[in-house]
Structures are given as C-alpha cells and as structure tokens.
Amino acid sequence: MFDRQNGIVMGLALVSVFGGDKMSGLIAGHPMTDRYAVIGNPIEQSKSPLIHTAFAQVTGQDMDYARVLGPLGEFARTVDAFRATGGRGMNVTAPFKLDAFAYATDLAPSAQMAGAVNALKFEGNKVYAENFDGVGLVRDVVHNLAFPLQGKRVLILGAGGATRGALLPMLAQGPAEVLIVNRTVAKAEELAALAHQHQSGLLPVRGVAYADVGAQSFDVVFNATSASLTGELPPLPARVFAPGCLAYELAYGKGLTPFLKLAQQAGVTRLADGVGMLAEQAAEAFAWWRGVRPDTQAVIAQLTVPLN
Numbered sequence: 001m002f003d004r005q006n007g008i009v010m011g012l013a014l015v016s017v018f019g020g021d022k023m024s025g026l027i028a029g030h031p032m033t034d035r036y037a038v039i040g041n042p043i044e045q046s047k048s049p050l051i052h053t054a055f056a057q058v059t060g061q062d063m064d065y066a067r068v069l070g071p072l073g074e075f076a077r078t079v080d081a082f083r084a085t086g087g088r089g090m091n092v093t094a095p096f097k098l099d100a101f102a103y104a105t106d107l108a109p110s111a112q113m114a115g116a117v118n119a120l121k122f123e124g125n126k127v128y129a130e131n132f133d134g135v136g137l138v139r140d141v142v143h144n145l146a147f148p149l150q151g152k153r154v155l156i157l158g159a160g161g162a163t164r165g166a167l168l169p170m171l172a173q174g175p176a177e178v179l180i181v182n183r184t185v186a187k188a189e190e191l192a193a194l195a196h197q198h199q200s201g202l203l204p205v206r207g208v209a210y211a212d213v214g215a216q217s218f219d220v221v222f223n224a225t226s227a228s229l230t231g232e233l234p235p236l237p238a239r240v241f242a243p244g245c246l247a248y249e250l251a252y253g254k255g256l257t258p259f260l261k262l263a264q265q266a267g268v269t270r271l272a273d274g275v276g277m278l279a280e281q282a283a284e285a286f287a288w289w290r291g292v293r294p295d296t297q298a299v300i301a302q303l304t305v306p307l308n
C-alpha cells in the first residue's frame, strides 16, 4: 500500500517517494537509481528523506530515498523485500534499532557499544551495521557549536540508546569527567561499566542516581532522556550548570523544552537542541554509503526550530 500524499511505503510494497518514473522502472525490472530508505513505525515524522534528498542534490549523487513503514514484528521480512528490489542501505529509527542489530551480519564497534543500529549497508549477503548517533552528536557539539569537549566536565541525563551510542565518541574527545545520571540508576551504572570494558585505561565515567548528583557543576549538560517528548523535566537541580555551560537537548524541533528552560533560568546562554546531531548522523551515513560527505549547514538551517 502506498500513501502518495505522505510518500510512505507500507509493509512490503516498496515504492520510491520520488515519483512515478522510478516506480515504473522498478516494476518493469529496469536498472534503477540506487535506492535507500528509512524504516520505522511510525515513519511519517521522519526528516531523513528531506535530509538525504538535499545531500544527494548538493553532492550530485544519483540515488533516491524512501520512507518505509515497517509492520511491527516484521522488520526482517520488510528489509529482505527492500534488498530484493535493489535496496543499498537503510536508516533505522524507532522501534527497530534492536531488530536491526539482530539482523546485521557485521556490526561496527559503534553499534556494538550502543547495542543498537541506526544505519545499514547491504553488499551481497553482507549487512553492515553502524550507529552514527554518537559521532553525530559529538561532531555537532565540537564542530558546529565550536565547543571542544576535551578537559570538560560532562553531565548526561538518561542512559537509553542515545547515551549508549554517544558514550565512546564522547570519551574519545578526552573530557575531564563524564557523569551519567538516570532515573533507573542500574542502567547508568551498567553503561559506565560497559565504557570501562570497551576502553582500557582509567576512564572518567560514572553512573549515579539523580539524588546523588551532588553539589558539583558541569561545563556541558546533555539531556538524553526522552522526557522532553512528553513535556517533562528530569529532577535536575539548577546548580549543575557551571558558568559558560552548554545545555544540549538531544530532542529536536520542540523549541524551548522544560530542560532548556531550566538552563535558561539558571543563566545559561549557550542552548542547543538535537537538530545538528540529526543532520550530522545523517551525513555520516551518507558518506558511508556514497563515499562523499555533504555539508550539513543548509539542512540544519532548514530544520531549525527557534529555541524561544
């Protein structure tokens, strides 16, 4: 079934979002433009088609990029069908990041550490899997926001998939300290322990409960909880924001979330949301697939929702 208005591919009927010519080419079995897609459920909210189409245009790549609404419980069958029709790669979004992990034949270290996959590349029988969320976040902070993490005291709220993916790329920047705080403290502790397993040497990473954050303040505070998606605020004392602090909300397109509002009220002037992370992880996937890394500034400008 194809929802033409929204450009959504449903289930196993795989159709390009970019028009009838390519669709009929596919059906007739003619050689095709290279095909990519994002799979999720729901999927209509995904910005990936917009981003990758823009990247393809600026880099002159002959490819198209669809949305695939994966039926729940049918990830493997849906991806098999996409590959059978010439699919070269996919982005993976909720709720399929763990399914993609299980589906892969070759997991990159980033995906292994994250325990989740957000990009797939298909080559013959091989299914290569990556997780670019962490590297995308770090690149947005260090490159786009010009905020080096080296020597910084970092606080991360949340110990879900995004934090898992971000941890090693963040530690690679050489922060002075990384404190993970989570509602379910065992998950924060487990992540800290996992980071210690993955990297030798003394790592400045610990996991604690909100009640144990203490009186310390931090140079950068990441909200990697999903609280903002429901307008909630983790139980965070305003004293955690050090002078000159960056407050970074991983959710995007929500404007001034309760977390960013708390930071602003605490005097923080450097506020950011996850739109840059979104664009940068997409650029990483694009470069991995196509061998050329697109500039992200135009896409970030297009997708930015003002923080007020």
Ligand code: NDP
Residues within 6 Å of the ligand: 133, 157, 158, 159, 160, 161, 162, 163, 182, 183, 184, 185, 187, 223, 224, 225, 226, 227, 228, 229, 232, 233, 234, 235, 250, 251, 252, 274, 275, 277, 278, 279, 281
């Ligand atoms: P997960 O579902 O894997 O993890 C959610 C985390 O949020 C858990 O640690 C959970 O705690 C915590 N949490 C949820 N609600 C609350 C609350 N009310 N108070 C305190 N903690 C809470 O989500 P992800 O890690 O995948 O995503 C986290 C955020 O990052 C989301 O906002 C998502 O949109 C964003 N994101 C942005 C990306 C981008 O490209 N910009 C990419 C990926 C994610 P507990 O363990 O106790 O349940």
